[in-house]
Amino acid sequence: VIEIENVTKIYQMGETTVAALRGVSLQVEKGEMVSIMGPSGSGKSTLMNIIGCLDQPTEGVYRLDNVDVSKMNDDELADIRNKKIGFVFQSFNLLPRTAALAQVELPMIYAGAPDRRKRALDALQQVGLGDRVHHRPNELSGGQQQRVAIARALVNHPAIMLADEPTGNLDSVSGEDIMNIFKRLNREQGMTVILVTHDPDVAAHAARVIHVKDGKVTV
Amino acid sequence: VIEIENVTKIYQMGETTVAALRGVSLQVEKGEMVSIMGPSGSGKSTLMNIIGCLDQPTEGVYRLDNVDVSKMNDDELADIRNKKIGFVFQSFNLLPRTAALAQVELPMIYAGAPDRRKRALDALQQVGLGDRVHHRPNELSGGQQQRVAIARALVNHPAIMLADEPTGNLDSVSGEDIMNIFKRLNREQGMTVILVTHDPDVAAHAARVIHVKDGKVTV
Numbered sequence: 001v002i003e004i005e006n007v008t009k010i011y012q013m014g015e016t017t018v019a020a021l022r023g024v025s026l027q028v029e030k031g032e033m034v035s036i037m038g039p040s041g042s043g044k045s046t047l048m049n050i051i052g053c054l055d056q057p058t059e060g061v062y063r064l065d066n067v068d069v070s071k072m073n074d075d076e077l078a079d080i081r082n083k084k085i086g087f088v089f090q091s092f093n094l095l096p097r098t099a100a101l102a103q104v105e106l107p108m109i110y111a112g113a114p115d116r117r118k119r120a121l122d123a124l125q126q127v128g129l130g131d132r133v134h135h136r137p138n139e140l141s142g143g144q145q146q147r148v149a150i151a152r153a154l155v156n157h158p159a160i161m162l163a164d165e166p167t168g169n170l171d172s173v174s175g176e177d178i179m180n181i182f183k184r185l186n187r188e189q190g191m192t193v194i195l196v197t198h199d200p201d202v203a204a205h206a207a208r209v210i211h212v213k214d215g216k217v218t219v
Numbered sequence: 220v221i222e223i224e225n226v227t228k229i230y231q232m233g234e235t236t237v238a239a240l241r242g243v244s245l246q247v248e249k250g251e252m253v254s255i256m257g258p259s260g261s262g263k264s265t266l267m268n269i270i271g272c273l274d275q276p277t278e279g280v281y282r283l284d285n286v287d288v289s290k291m292n293d294d295e296l297a298d299i300r301n302k303k304i305g306f307v308f309q310s311f312n313l314l315p316r317t318a319a320l321a322q323v324e325l326p327m328i329y330a331g332a333p334d335r336r337k338r339a340l341d342a343l344q345q346v347g348l349g350d351r352v353h354h355r356p357n358e359l360s361g362g363q364q365q366r367v368a369i370a371r372a373l374v375n376h377p378a379i380m381l382a383d384e385p386t387g388n389l390d391s392v393s394g395e396d397i398m399n400i401f402k403r404l405n406r407e408q409g410m411t412v413i414l415v416t417h418d419p420d421v422a423a424h425a426a427r428v429i430h431v432k433d434g435k436v437t438v
């Protein structure tokens with residue numbers, strides 16, 4: 001369902017060039033659960049942003065469900081980002097003045113979904129934040145903010161979950177709970193899952209691990 | 220050097236009360252290296268903010284080098300935060316539009332230190348960011364931002380290092396490098412180190428581990 005072909009991402013900074021991705025190719029089948037691991041700065045988040053249709057490659061092709069993403073118009077892209085893909089960002093990207101409940105309801109407003117409040121409460125309950133629904137981000141711990149971001153990514157039942165280091169701020173028990181949610185959705189609903197992680201125990205939950213180093217996929 | 224006596228921290232949110240710390244006592248000797256571990260939301264960052272003089276307890280006493288912190292005036296507090304304590308925040312707290320080099324020079328400007336540029340370059344080199352010194356935070360990976368925060372905390376040679384999950388966004392090799400920097404400064408310069416971490420491998424570098432659960436220290 002995800003085909004990345006020889007993708008390159010170059011940042012131009014004045015006279016310097018930073019090559020974040022240098023010819024990456026990978027394929028992920030529908031319903032697969034894969035992990036991406038690699039050193040800090042090796043290109044993992046850059047790759048995730050391209051897969052999530054939040055960024056365009058400098059060269060190469062990205063096909064999502066057999067459609068070349070660079071040929072899509074803005075409406076099609078917005079639709080994909082809102083309904084097809086759930087994204088847990090490495091730095092959470094929560095709205096600073098918005099309570100947890102509203103943060104998780106937001107994707108459903110865009111998708112025009114019914115039962116928003118109930119579904120948002122369910123999602124927050126599932127990630128252990130049932131008693132924190134009215135807290136804003138600065139009234140939440142780091143791991144609680146991370147879990148709001150996870151609940152928000154899950155709430156539209158996306159076909160593809162992209163999670164960039166989703167357990168980095170969590171103790172091992174909370175981390176396990178999150179991984180069990182992802183695995184259950186993968187098993188029961190066929191949700192395709194791509195997880196970036198620095199934790200080998202987390203990576204072990206996936207069927208295979210893709211290693212990234214210096215902007216390249218190493219076998 | 221650090222004496223926390225029966226400290227409580229209560230947040231009032233309209234009609235609800237959240238007790239983030241519920242009678243915590245602990246002591247850290249000069250030159251010690253200790254870890255703090257505990258579930259997400261258990262009160263670790265709240266405790267660190269009090270130790271770092273960034274927040275006041277609701278009840279209880281905090282003595283730093285035998286002086287009651289609540290009796291200090293603003294100048295004394297500013298001085299402590301700038302020169303005596305280095306703080307690595309869980310969410311980095313970098314200035315969004317400032318390049319890495321300037322971020323690391325900033326504490327030295329406040330401290331009136333000489334050789335700022337050279338020392339900032341050295342610190343960034345030590346954390347593996349010698350080739351990223353002109354990048355702003357949105358041009359850096361998550362782990363690179365974390366390392367800028369670490370370099371910034373070290374650069375004034377503080378007597379006390381408070382690091383709140385300093386390796387959460389780092390692969391194991393980069394994480395080891397950071398731990399080795401902390402251990403070397405602890406050993407060679409007697410820097411007192413308090414590390415919050417979810418990673419038992421990281422906690423193992425410390426002489427002892429303090430466990431926090433539901434706002435209390437458990438033995």
Ligand SMILES: Nc1ncnc2c1ncn2[C@@H]1O[C@H](COP(=O)(O)OP(=O)(O)OP(=O)(O)O)[C@@H](O)[C@H]1O
Nearest residue numbers: 139141142143230237239259260261262263264265
């Ligand atoms: N300003 C606030 N108002 C209300 N509650 C708050 C506020 N700040 C923190 N809390 C609550 O206090 C508790 C402790 O938060 P703290 O950030 O210390 O946890 P933590 O142990 O650092 O967690 P993590 O491992 O997830 O970073 C949390 O349950 C949090 O929801």
Ligand SMILES: Nc1ncnc2c1ncn2[C@@H]1O[C@H](COP(=O)(O)OP(=O)(O)OP(=O)(O)O)[C@@H](O)[C@H]1O
Nearest residue numbers: 011018020040041042043044045046358360361362
């Ligand atoms: N806007 C930008 N301009 C210039 N360089 C950038 C930009 N964004 C990212 N980079 C560089 O691209 C490289 C890859 O970044 P990326 O965020 O993908 O790394 P990562 O593998 O996710 O790292 P981490 O594990 O630390 O999160 C890094 O070396 C980074 O400095």
Ligand SMILES: [Mg+2]
Nearest residue numbers: 045090360361
């Ligand atoms: Mg990243």
Ligand SMILES: [Mg+2]
Nearest residue numbers: 141142264309
């Ligand atoms: Mg915390």
